[in-house]
Amino acid sequence: MPDIDPQNVFLGRQPILDRNQQLFAYELLFRSAGADQGNFASFIDGNQATATVIVNTFSELSLADALGPYQGFIKVDQGLLFSDLINALPPHTVVLEILPTVAQTAEMIARCEQLRQAGYVLATHVRPESLDVDGKPLLRIAQIIKVDVSRVEPERLRQLAPALKPLRKTLLAEKVESNAQMRLCHELGFDLFEGYYFARPTVIEGKRLQSSETALLRLLGLISQDADTAAIEAVFKQEPVLTINLLRLTNSAGSGLATRITSLRHAITLLGRRQLLRWLQLLLYSGASSSAPAVSPLLQLAATRGRLMELLVDRTPEVRQCGRDLVDQAFMVGILSLMPALLGTGAGAVLAQLPLAVPVHDALGERRGVLGDLLALVEALEDEARERAAAVLQRLPDIDAACANQCLTRALGWANNLAR
Known part of the structure; x- marks a missing residue:
């Protein structure tokens, strides 16, 4: 097997949302790399490569910090499951997603029970084409059950969800790719949701702008043109929610200063054009028309x-x-x-x-x-x-x-x- 450079790994993360479409966790995607193929080599011993890449990513690149307050779902294959390297992963930060390719032998179940006792959260997959949930011991051990809803017809999904409910597990619908799939899974009682419908911006394609969003565009244009502060202030005065957020932001940015904010114009000056521009850009994606914007993908x-x-x-x-x-x-x-x-x-x-x-x-x-x-x-x-x-x-x-x-x-x- 070629040498593995633990730094040559590309990371990705897929948002996982709860029933209120609030960010709950991330599915972590690891792509190992090697210099012989433009930093994208595939390894012969995939199990060892995956384990080494993941562990070194957590230790060298501080991905645990990058996850913030959210957990990271990590795909676990046969090799990683039985590797001692898995014990280096922090139980409070990761969810171990046991891949369907791992055979549910007595040894495998014993290993999963050992990991549960060590504090790890386990996730497993159920094949949507099968309604038989008996004789699958991992369903009893795992706390989270993932269902690939892209592979099942709506009527079959309506049968599968009730069959899983008695297990009292957290149900996660993965590969949700349309609004119709999202509504159906929500109706059937799924707890968590993952898929391109959420991770890609198409979730809001064609939506009408709220007044605050229109104001944000106007403000971006004014600041880009280096407009007079009075013109910027006039737009803020028409948007109470934006005004409140501006004052809060200015107070936060200037904490420790003895200066008291005397006006909107004063707040804009204190914050500075560069900081104001960045705040407006990000606010477009955070639900600007709401006084308490949600954390969105x-x-x-x-x-x-x-x-x-x-x-x-x-x-x-x-x-x-x-x-x-x-x-x-x-x-x-x-x-x-x-x-x-x-x-x-x-x-x-x-x-x-x-x-x-x-x-x-x-x-x-x-x-x-x-x-x-x-x-x-x-x-x-x-x-x-x-x-x-x-x-x-x-x-x-x-x-x-x-x-x-x-x-x-x-x-x-x-x-x-x-x-x-």
């Missing part, structure tokens, strides 16, 4: 993109030529790249609404320039498109797999802090 994705772009561009030679402006532009590219999905419109319509700097416009519209390359890399990592990511890395000689991975871990941690 879209907010997490937008925040992670912006921060990751910022961290990555700081490693490029271009930043030494353009300075802080390029870092700020990278953050804006990451945030605004999800605006078409948020607004249910094309990228061209979004770009037409905002007077953006040329590097930002080129990156968003045509994936041109260093910012365009970085955005392409971020999107490839999200899509788990290994070949595409490897091709982009060829155009970014100052960034390798280890660098991208470290930046991603930091970005995940930063985005998690928004929810606290």
Whole structure:
């Protein structure tokens, strides 16, 4: 087996939501890498590679911190299940998702019971085509049961859910890809939900903008044009919720200062244009029309993109030529790249609404320039498109797999802090 570089691993995470569509946990996706295939090699001994990558990721890259207050679901195969390395994973942070390929032998069940006693939460899969839940001892041990709803017809799912309910387990619907599937699973009493319906911005495609969201776009345009503070203040005055949030943010940002905020204009000045711009960009994804915005997968994705772009561009030679402006532009590219999905419109319509700097416009519209390359890399990592990511890395000689991975871990941690 080739040597494994524990840093050469790409990370991904799929949101898992509760019945109120609040963030509950993440499914962690690990992609090992090797220099012989553009940092995307596959290993002969997959079991050992998976275990080594996961453990080293937690220890070296502090993914436990990047998860924030949420748990991480980790897929466990035969090799990892019986490996001593699994004991290095923190029980309070991970959920061990036993793959269906692991045979339910007496030895396997004994091992799972041992892990339960050690404090680990176990998840198992049930085949949706089968209604027979008897004779499957792992269903008795595991606390969470996952059902792949993409593989079962609605009527069969209506039969399966009641058969699982007497087990009194947490039911997780995975691969939820449509609003109809979501409504049915909710009706049938599923507790947790996972799938592209939540993880991809299409969940809100075509939605009508609330008044506060329209105001946010107006404010973004004004700040991008370096408008007078009075014009910015006038927009805030029309939006009470935004005004309250602005004052709270300013108070938080200026804690410890003796200065008392005397007006909206004063708050805007104290906060500063750069900080205000970032706050507005993120607020678009957090439910701006609500006084208590929920933690949404879209907010997490937008925040992670912006921060990751910022961290990555700081490693490029271009930043030494353009300075802080390029870092700020990278953050804006990451945030605004999800605006078409948020607004249910094309990228061209979004770009037409905002007077953006040329590097930002080129990156968003045509994936041109260093910012365009970085955005392409971020999107490839999200899509788990290994070949595409490897091709982009060829155009970014100052960034390798280890660098991208470290930046991603930091970005995940930063985005998690928004929810606290």
